Amino acid sequence: MKVISSEPYNYRLVYEQDSYFLFVVCGASAAIYEKKIELSEDEVNKIKDDHEYLKNLLQKIRLE
Structure with a gap:
């Protein structure tokens, strides 16, 4: 497993x-x-290029 990006207590890619x-x-x-x-x-490319996309995706997943 290779961690691409992460923020403690928030997410790991x-x-x-x-x-x-x-x-x-x-x-x-x-x-x-x-x-x-x-x-x-x-x-993944959208996440790497646009931090706002990541924030919106995290919020959407948490609301599911």
Whole structure:
């Protein structure tokens, strides 16, 4: 597993087994968990190029 980008207690973008995954920290203080989302290369490129895209994606995932 190779960490591409991360922010503690927020998210990790990793590359493993020929795929990209976004681990998103979700929940409140009593129940914190991670959601693991597989991303396309296009989504990864958008994340690398546009931090606002990443912020919006994290918010959307947390609301699901």
